[in-house]
Amino acid sequence: MSKTNIAVLGAQWGDEGKGKIVDMLTPHFSAVARYQGGHNAGHTVYVKGTKFVLHLIPSGILHPGVTCVIGNGVVIDPQALFAEIDELGRAGIGVDGRLLVSEKAHIILPYHRELDVLSEARRGERKIGTTSRGIGPAYEDKIGRRGIRVCDLLGDRDALAEEVRENVSARNRIIKDSTLDWKPVFDQIVAAGERMRPWVTDASLALHRLMADGKNVMFEGAQATLLDIDHGTYPFVTSSNASVGGVCTGLGVPPRAIGGVLGVAKAYTTRVGEGPLPTELSGELADRLRESGQEYGASTGRPRRCGWFDAVVVRYSARINGLDALALTKLDVLDGLSEVLICTGYRTNGGTLNEFPADLRCLAGAEPIYERMPGWSSPTRGVTRFEDLPEEARRYVRRLEEVTGVDCAIISTGSDRTETILETGSVVERWLAAR
Numbered sequence: 001m002s003k004t005n006i007a008v009l010g011a012q013w014g015d016e017g018k019g020k021i022v023d024m025l026t027p028h029f030s031a032v033a034r035y036q037g038g039h040n041a042g043h044t045v046y047v048k049g050t051k052f053v054l055h056l057i058p059s060g061i062l063h064p065g066v067t068c069v070i071g072n073g074v075v076i077d078p079q080a081l082f083a084e085i086d087e088l089g090r091a092g093i094g095v096d097g098r099l100l101v102s103e104k105a106h107i108i109l110p111y112h113r114e115l116d117v118l119s120e121a122r123r124g125e126r127k128i129g130t131t132s133r134g135i136g137p138a139y140e141d142k143i144g145r146r147g148i149r150v151c152d153l154l155g156d157r158d159a160l161a162e163e164v165r166e167n168v169s170a171r172n173r174i175i176k177d178s179t180l181d182w183k184p185v186f187d188q189i190v191a192a193g194e195r196m197r198p199w200v201t202d203a204s205l206a207l208h209r210l211m212a213d214g215k216n217v218m219f220e221g222a223q224a225t226l227l228d229i230d231h232g233t234y235p236f237v238t239s240s241n242a243s244v245g246g247v248c249t250g251l252g253v254p255p256r257a258i259g260g261v262l263g264v265a266k267a268y269t270t271r272v273g274e275g276p277l278p279t280e281l282s283g284e285l286a287d288r289l290r291e292s293g294q295e296y297g298a299s300t301g302r303p304r305r306c307g308w309f310d311a312v313v314v315r316y317s318a319r320i321n322g323l324d325a326l327a328l329t330k331l332d333v334l335d336g337l338s339e340v341l342i343c344t345g346y347r348t349n350g351g352t353l354n355e356f357p358a359d360l361r362c363l364a365g366a367e368p369i370y371e372r373m374p375g376w377s378s379p380t381r382g383v384t385r386f387e388d389l390p391e392e393a394r395r396y397v398r399r400l401e402e403v404t405g406v407d408c409a410i411i412s413t414g415s416d417r418t419e420t421i422l423e424t425g426s427v428v429e430r431w432l433a434a435r
């Protein structure tokens with residue numbers, strides 16, 4: 001049997017714990033490739049008590065010998081990339097020889113952040129809740145066909161100077177009374193290009209060669225399906241395709257290269273930023289989930305909104321991504337609750353709704369239909385075998401599988417890589433065993 005390449009992506013609104021899942025699966029893969037997003041992502045990984053927060057570089061970097069790819073679908077802020085590399089260096093983790101940066105990835109220019117802040121301010125009450133890191137404006141330039149790519153930094157200097165001059169003057173027209181000088185921008189990105197040079201490559205070709213050599217790749221998603229620019233809760237979304245389609249466009253690999261899709265979902269729901277969240281809780285219960293789940297953004301520190309597990313959302317994710325299995329995370333956060341609720345559908349003016357709606361007004365007016373289940377008092381934290389979970393927790397997981405239609409092949413019971421249940425006989429076990 002040949003080795004399986006898999007995609008690991010968020011099945012809700014992000015922060016599901018993808019970093020931990022990618023990190024624990026990495027020893028079974030030769031390469032980890034990131035296909036979209038920017039340094040707005042924040043993957044937190046604990047290894048033997050040391051905390052690493054990775055924004056751009058795939059979490060696979062924490063494993064020696066694993067190749068890490070930043071694909072063409074990612075937008076790169078060179079300063080953020082260097083800061084991450086320096087931090088890894090201080091922890092004794094080198095990237096040379098195993099970090100590959102796509103020559104086709106677009107660059108976040110120094111003033112994209114400013115445009116991001118301005119665009120949010122202009123939207124006022126209708127703000128998206130972006131991380132203000134310039135990611136949206138960089139993707140706008142990409143789609144507007146005026147973006148600057150990594151290969152441009154390493155090519156003809158006069159052509160690059162011309163591009164930067166034009167982009168800066170366009171920006172000066174947008175920002176009233178602004179007279180930004182193009183030259184410092186040019187100098188900064190040229191210097192950045194030189195530092196990146198050793199890692200820059202045709203990442204698609206590198207991946208194809210790896211796969212042709214029988215090596216397997218994990219495709220790592222950032223953000224999540226409900227934040228996908230096409231399939232998410234538009235306009236409260238990110239600017240890229242976080243769902244499975246992004247793997248092909250963001251790395252230059254064909255659909256048949258993806259042998260399996262693992263969706264990561266929390267045992268409840270959270271979201272940062274604006275936009276409707278049907279199962280959102282308030283008051284004491286929300287505070288309790290937020291505190292015990294440490295639901296504060298890894299990139300921005302913003303408190304996350306918390307709610308019960310929404311099966312409509314995860315069913316929708318399963319459909320969009322063709323999920324083969326779920327990695328259910330943070331089950332331990334529900335420890336000690338007398339009751340746990342699962343949203344199985346929505347009640348709206350027009351009746352019941354079992355499919356996720358496109359119209360946000362409809363979603364905003366949707367009232368969750370809940371199933372109530374008994375909670376559990378003994379802890380699940382750190383449990384590594386399904387049969388060692390309290391009976392109520394086992395029943396909760398089994399019910400989630402029924403209402404989402406997807407098996408929970410991995411159950412995470414704590415932030416450390418060891419605090420994990422890998423279900424025997426699951427599809428994930430088969431993927432990892434395939435040789």
Ligand code: GDP
Pocket residue numbers: 010014015016017018019020041042043044045046292293294297298329330331332333412413414415416
């Ligand atoms: P990501 O962007 O999807 O990787 O998610 P984040 O890193 O933003 O947030 C996930 C947080 O949950 C991190 O701090 C993880 O260490 C933590 N985490 C992951 N799995 C578990 C788990 O099963 N239990 C607990 N308590 N924390 C977890």
